[in-house]
Amino acid sequence: xxxxxxxxxxxxxxxxFSIFMPFFVVASVVFLVKLAKFTSVIxxxxxxxxxxxxxxxxxILFYLLPLTFFVAAAISLHKLSADNETVVIFTLGLTxxxxxxxxxxxxxxxxxxxxxxxxxxxxxTKIMAKNFIIQKKSEAKFNLEASEFGYSFGxxxxxxxxxxAGQSFSDVYLFNKAQREEILIxxxxxxIINDNGVLRLQLDKGEGYNxxxxxxxxxxxxxxxxxxxxxxxxxxxxxxxxxxxxxxKNHIRRHQMLRNVLMSLFPLLSLAMILVIGVVxxxxxxxxxxxxxxxxxxxxxxxxxxxEPMLDYRLxxxxxxxxxxxxxxxxxxxxxxxx
Numbered sequence: 649x650x651x652x653x654x655x656x657x658x659x660x661x662x663x664x665f666s667i668f669m670p671f672f673v674v675a676s677v678v679f680l681v682k683l684a685k686f687t688s689v690i691x692x693x694x695x696x697x698x699x700x701x702x703x704x705x706x707x708i709l710f711y712l713l714p715l716t717f718f719v720a721a722a723i724s725l726h727k728l729s730a731d732n733e734t735v736v737i738f739t740l741g742l743t744x745x746x747x748x749x750x751x752x753x754x755x756x757x758x759x760x761x762x763x764x765x766x767x768x769x770x771x772x773t774k775i776m777a778k779n780f781i782i783q784k785k786s787e788a789k790f791n792l793e794a795s796e797f798g799y800s801f802g803x804x805x806x807x808x809x810x811x812x813a814g815q816s817f818s819d820v821y822l823f824n825k826a827q828r829e830e831i832l833i834x835x836x837x838x839x840i841i842n843d844n845g846v847l848r849l850q851l852d853k854g855e856g857y858n859x860x861x862x863x864x865x866x867x868x869x870x871x872x873x874x875x876x877x878x879x880x881x882x883x884x885x886x887x888x889x890x891x892x893x894x895x896x897k898n899h900i901r902r903h904q905m906l907r908n909v910l911m912s913l914f915p916l917l918s919l920a921m922i923l924v925i926g927v928v929x930x931x932x933x934x935x936x937x938x939x940x941x942x943x944x945x946x947x948x949x950x951x952x953x954x955x956e957p958m959l960d961y962r963l964x965x966x967x968x969x970x971x972x973x974x975x976x977x978x979x980x981x982x983x984x985x986x987x
Contacts, residue, residue, distance in 0.1 A: 652737065653750045659727065660751075664720035671716060675708050676701070703777035706769040710762060714914040717758055718922065719941055721751055725926025726937050734927055738987045744923050745984075751922060755915035762912035767905075771891035804874065806849070808838075816840075820851065822874070830859040833872070849874045906964045910952040917971050918944070920979035927983055 683692075683700060692700075725747070728734050737747070809819025816839040824831045835854030851872040858865040892901050925940045951967055 652742070652746075656724070656728070656747065656750050657754070660721055660724040660754075663724045663727075664716060667720050667723075668712065668716040671712050672708070675712055679704055679708060699780065700777060703773045703780065706765050706773050710765050710770075710908075710911070713758060714762060714911060715945065717755070717915050718918050718945065721922045722925040722941055723937070725922065726928065729926060729928045734987075743984075744927055744979075744987050747927070748919055748923055751919055752916075755919055758915045759912050762915075763909070766908040766912060767892070768888045770908075771888045775891075820854075822849075822851075828860060832857045832859075835872070907952055910964075910967060913968055914948060914952075917968055917975070918948070920972075920975040924975070924979050924982050927987065 679701065680697070683697060725734070728737075734747075738744075804822045804824050807821040807823075808817045809821075810817065816837065818837055820835045820838040822831075822833040833851065833854060833856045835851035837852040839850050841848040841850055851874070852870065854869055854872065856867040856869065856872070858867075892905055921944050925937060925944070948971065951971065955967065
C-alpha cells in the first residue's frame with residue numbers, strides 16, 4: 649500500500665507542477681497588466697512593481713492551488729486508467745476507497761494552507777499593498793503630459809497645452825463645475841510641486857473666470873497655488889480577526905469569509921469527483937475527461953461565488969453538505985458499484 653501511495657503521488661506531483669507553472673505565469677501576467685493602471689498616474693520602478701506583486705501573491709496562489717490540485721489529480725488517475733494500471737490495482741483486491749485515502753492527506757494539507765492563506769495572510773498583504781500605494785502617491789512624480797484628454801486634479805479638470813522640462817507646462821486650463829457656479833482658470837505657465845504628500849499646482853500669469861446665474865467675475869493673477877491633498881491616512885489593524893470582524897464592513901467581510909471557506913474546502917470536497925472523473929475502464933467507458941473537469945469546476949465555483957451571496961449566511965453551511973452528498977452519490981453509482 650505504501651509503494652502504491654508513493655507511485656500515485658509521484659505521478660500526481662509531476663502533473664501538478666507541469667499544470668501549475670503555466671497557470672501561474674498566465675495569472676501573473678494578468679496581474680501585471682492590471683497593475684499597469686497605476687503606472688498611468690504614478691511612476692513605479694521595477695522594484696516597486698515586484699513589491700506590489702509579492703503583496704498580491706497570496707491571493708493568486710489561493711485561487712490557483714485548488715484548481716491545479718483538482719485538474720492534476722483527475723488527469724493523473726485518468727492516465728493510470730488509460731494504461732490499465734487501475735485495473736491491476738483493483739485486481740489485487742484494493743478498492744477505489746484506497747485511492748481516495750491516498751489523496752486525502754494532500755487535500756487536507758492544501759485546505760489547511762488555503763485557510764491560513766485567506767484568513768491570516770490576506771489581511772496583512774491587502775493592508776500592506778494599500779499602504780504602499782498610499783505612500784507612493786505621497787512621494788509621486790506624476791506623469792502629466794500634453795493631451796487632448798484632461799486629468800483629474802482634486803475637484804478640478806486639468807488640461808495641458810504643451811510640456812516643458814522639469815514638470816512644468818505651458819497653456820494650462822483648469823475647470824471646476826460646482827452646483828451653483830463654474831470656474832475656469834487659464835495660465836501661460838504651470839508646474840507641479842509635491843511637498844510631503846501635498847500636491848501643488850503653481851500657475852503663473854493667468855486669468856480666472858467665475859460664472860453664476862447672475863454674475864461673471866474675472867480675476868487676473870501673477871501666481872496662483874492650487875492644492876490637492878494626496879497623503880491619506882494609512883490603514884492599521886491589530887490582527888486578522890479584527891480585519892474580518894470589522895463592524896463597518898461586517899456584511900461584506902462575512903460573505904468574503906464564507907466564500908473563501910468554500911474555496912478552501914474544495915480540495916477535500918472534490919475527492920469523490922476526482923475518482924469519478926479519473927477512474928474509468930477505457931474499453932467500456934467514454935471518459936470525456938476535460939468536459940467533466942470543466943463542468944465540475946464550473947458547478948463548484950458557481951456555487952461558491954454565484955450562489956453564496958444570494959443565501960443567508962446561516963444557509964451557506966448547507967452548501968458543502970449538499971455538494972458532498974451529491975458527489976458521494978455519483979461516486980457510489982459510477983465507481984464503487986463497478987470496481
